[in-house]
Amino acid sequence: MPALFTDFYELTMAQGYWKKRINRRAVFEMFYRRNPFGGGFSVFAGLQPLLDNLSSFRFGADDIDYLRSLKFFDTEFLESLKDFRFSGNLWAQNEGNIVFPQEPLLRVEGSLIECQLIEGLILNIINFQSLIATKAARVFLAADKGAIMEFGLRRAQGPDGALSASRAAFIGGAIGTSNVEAGKNFGIRVMGTMAHSWVMAFPSEEEAFRAYAEMYPEHPVFLIDTYDTLKSGIVNAIKVGGEAIKRSGGNFGVRLDSGDIHYLSCEVRKRLDAAGFPQATIAVSNDLDEEIITALVDDHTPVNSWGVGTRMVTGAGDASFPGVYKLTAREDEQGHTVAVMKLSDNPEKTTTPGIKQVFRLKDKNNMALADAIALDDGVNSEEYHQNKVYTFYHPSADYRHFRCMLETEPQPLLVKHIEGGAQIQPPLKLADIRAHCIAELDSFDPSYKRILNPHIYKVSISQRLRDLKLELIKKHLGD
Numbered sequence: 001m002p003a004l005f006t007d008f009y010e011l012t013m014a015q016g017y018w019k020k021r022i023n024r025r026a027v028f029e030m031f032y033r034r035n036p037f038g039g040g041f042s043v044f045a046g047l048q049p050l051l052d053n054l055s056s057f058r059f060g061a062d063d064i065d066y067l068r069s070l071k072f073f074d075t076e077f078l079e080s081l082k083d084f085r086f087s088g089n090l091w092a093q094n095e096g097n098i099v100f101p102q103e104p105l106l107r108v109e110g111s112l113i114e115c116q117l118i119e120g121l122i123l124n125i126i127n128f129q130s131l132i133a134t135k136a137a138r139v140f141l142a143a144d145k146g147a148i149m150e151f152g153l154r155r156a157q158g159p160d161g162a163l164s165a166s167r168a169a170f171i172g173g174a175i176g177t178s179n180v181e182a183g184k185n186f187g188i189r190v191m192g193t194m195a196h197s198w199v200m201a202f203p204s205e206e207e208a209f210r211a212y213a214e215m216y217p218e219h220p221v222f223l224i225d226t227y228d229t230l231k232s233g234i235v236n237a238i239k240v241g242g243e244a245i246k247r248s249g250g251n252f253g254v255r256l257d258s259g260d261i262h263y264l265s266c267e268v269r270k271r272l273d274a275a276g277f278p279q280a281t282i283a284v285s286n287d288l289d290e291e292i293i294t295a296l297v298d299d300h301t302p303v304n305s306w307g308v309g310t311r312m313v314t315g316a317g318d319a320s321f322p323g324v325y326k327l328t329a330r331e332d333e334q335g336h337t338v339a340v341m342k343l344s345d346n347p348e349k350t351t352t353p354g355i356k357q358v359f360r361l362k363d364k365n366n367m368a369l370a371d372a373i374a375l376d377d378g379v380n381s382e383e384y385h386q387n388k389v390y391t392f393y394h395p396s397a398d399y400r401h402f403r404c405m406l407e408t409e410p411q412p413l414l415v416k417h418i419e420g421g422a423q424i425q426p427p428l429k430l431a432d433i434r435a436h437c438i439a440e441l442d443s444f445d446p447s448y449k450r451i452l453n454p455h456i457y458k459v460s461i462s463q464r465l466r467d468l469k470l471e472l473i474k475k476h477l478g479d
Contacts (some may be wrong), residue, residue, distance in 0.1 A: 001053040003084060006120040011067070014113045015077045024331035026112045029104040030122055033348055034460035036134055036318035037290075040454025043137050043437055044105055045168045046129030047095035050359070051423055053121060054086050086114050090418035095428070095439035096171055097413065098444060100129075100459045102297075102395040103358045103371050104414060105323070112330070119325045128161070131321035132168035135290075135312050137441060140173025141449055144297050145438075147305035149191050150174040151285060152313030165313035171434050174308075186430050193221040193255055193283075205232055209240040217248040221283060224254045224268070234268050238275045245277075253281035253304070255473050261286065261425070262301045269302040283307060283362050289316060293442055294451050321403065326351045329377070336375060341472050347396050352461060353472050359384050359410040368444050370404065370458035382462055384410040392460030397469045402458065 035042050059081040067073055067081075088110020099105055105126065108115050128176045139148050150169040156162035166182030176189035183190035194212055202208035205227060213220040220239065224233025234254065241252030254272075256264055261284050272280045285307035310316065329353065331339050341353035357376035361369045361384075372392050374382035384390060386409045394400035417425050421470060428436075447455035461469070 001057050001121060002063060003057050003059045003081070003282050004066070004119060005057075006117050006203055010116045010119060011073070013075055013116055017112045017116075018077050018080065019074070023111050023113050025110070025337070026115050026327060026331065027107060027109050027329040027337075028115045028119070028325055029107045029328050029356070030126060030323055031102060031104050032321060032323040033101050034322055035101060036131055036315065036321055037138060038317075038452075039138060040448040040450065040457060041098050041134070041135065041137075042098065042130055042321070043133035043172050044093050044097045044099045044126075044130055045095055045133035045171045045433075046127075047092055047106075047165070047417070048169075048427055048433075049129070050122060050125045051090070051417060051427075053125065054090070054118060054418065055421075057084075057086055057118060057121065059084050069327070082083075083202055084114070084117070085421055086110065086118060086418075087421035088418070089416060089420070091414040091416050094415060094436065096133075096433040096440060098338045098368075098437075100371055100457050102352070102459050103373055104222065104356055105130075107307045107328075107355070107414065109355075115327075116310065123323055123325055125164075127321040129164055129168040129171075129328065130323065131315040131318065132165045132313060133172040133437070134321070135315050136169040136172025136174050136308075137437065138172075138290040138451060139293060139306070139308050139312055140400040140438075141441070141450055142293040142297065143306050145173070146303075148174050149283075149305060149307045150177045150179070150309070151192075151307045151310060152309035153179045154176075155310040162313065167430065169312055170430060171437050173434070173438060174312075178309075188430065194223050196223060196226045196257075199223060199226040201324075209236050210243075213240050213244040215253070217244050219252060220244055221253040221255055221281070223257060225256055225258045225264075229259060230267055230271075232410075234271050238271065238277065241277065241280060242275070250418045251279055252277075253283060255283040255285065255307070257285045259286075261303075262296055264305055265301050281299040281305065285309065287311060290451050307430040328353055329355050337379075339472065340467060341378075341469065341476075343473065343476055347398075350396070350473075352395060352465065354465065354468055356414075356465070357381075358413040360413055361404060361406060361410050362408050362443070364407045366408070366443055368457070370402075370460060372410070372460050372462060374462040374467060375468070376385045376414075380464065382464060386410075390464055392458070393463065393466045395459060395461050397461070397466045397473070399420055402460070427466070 092106035153162045156165050166177040166179045170188050176191035178192045199208040209222045222237040237254045281304040283305040288308045289311040339353035342351040344350045355377040359372045390407045391403050
């Protein structure tokens with residue numbers, strides 16, 4: 001990835017750190033403040049692409065020439081960029097984790113310059129893929145964990161957006177994609193049938209279906225709403241599909257892409273069953289999202305698979321994932337690590353200081369109860385242990401708190417993925433990340449996964465972290 005994939009002010013700050021000789025060690029964290037789509041959870045996605053891009057994040061000769069042409073940077077500083085490599089450490093939650101507001105998704109430890117320069121790369125990759133993976137997971141849950149297919153290539157934000165969306169949607173629960181390049185790059189199953197243009201290219205609908213069934217006899221799927229779904233589409237599908245079954249012994253299906261999906265699918269199901277084809281499948285598309293699918297599932301609509309395009313790959317309902325990247329600790333002039341924080345008149349925008357770990361607390365049935373953020377700085381690091389009682393506080397450091405007897409050993413969520421600039425964890429297969437995401441979803445009570453009005457999952461801070469936060473607030477406010 002070219003290192004010019006960064007915001008301009010990252011470079012101006014980097015030159016400032018270099019000229020002022022304060023390029024000391026620092027710790028940054030990425031977190032987010034609210035779940036998108038009004039939901040109760042998010043899915044962490046994009047980690048492996050981020051790790052791969054960090055390993056190739058370089059300033060080429062033409063990049064340096066361009067920066068020189070801006071007449072904004074010192075020659076000596078530009079020369080120093082020729083040897084730039086990310087040489088720090090990166091801790092992150094595992095890709096596919098179910099995550100929540102205020103908790104660190106990843107933390108970066110390195111020099112101020114390298115931590116700043118990679119901010120844009122981190123936020124661009126993680127924010128977009130987490131948005132789409134979260135949307136896909138909501139669609140997957142709305143479909144009662146049924147077969148959802150990602151069909152959004154033509155409506156995605158450019159070629160890279162389409163590829164990233166296909167990858168993220170698969171993590172969130174899609175079983176396949178229409179994007180052939182994504183299939184090649186990520187090993188995702190490619191899926192699709194025919195367009196209306198195929199049907200219209202033949203003298204009749206029946207001939208179009210028959211030609212398709214002859215080429216793909218095992219399980220042809222006919223698009224039945226080009227002319228009239230009930231008067232011709234399903235009639236011709238039953239006729240040609242029945243012939244295909246006699247020839248191949250396979251099955252056939254139909255797809256609806258317009259009209260009243262509930263009414264039409266019910267009528268189509270009746271006719272398929274009456275014709276002796278209860279095994280024939282029904283797929284639907286047409287601007288679906290999680291709310292529409294929820295309503296259809298609640299009405300017992302007889303749909304076997306759902307093709308979701310525009311509203312999944314664009315994250316319809318939320319323009320972006322609200323991830324931010326903030327400095328939480330730095331090295332002072334004496335070489336000591338000091339915690340830092342950002343204050344704000346809006347308490348939700350006041351950050352939590354220090355180097356931290358996140359622990360997931362579960363009950364004896366392996367169901368998640370809460371996430372606890374604790375110090376992890378090597379000096380004041382905190383641990384939690386089974387069969388002990390702890391008090392946890394709201395991240396705003398106010399009076400809200402709860403006490404909990406830990407029934408199982410808490411699970412630390414941040415794992416070191418890069419050490420000294422090198423990846424130290426083996427890359428996972430995308431199918432394994434998807435399986436992990438689905439298993440994670442299963443470990444949360446349904447109340448947190450409701451499409452509308454979900455229960456709020458507890459994310460808390462430890463007593464010592466709360467004390468540190470209050471201490472820094474008093475210090476900065478002069479109280």
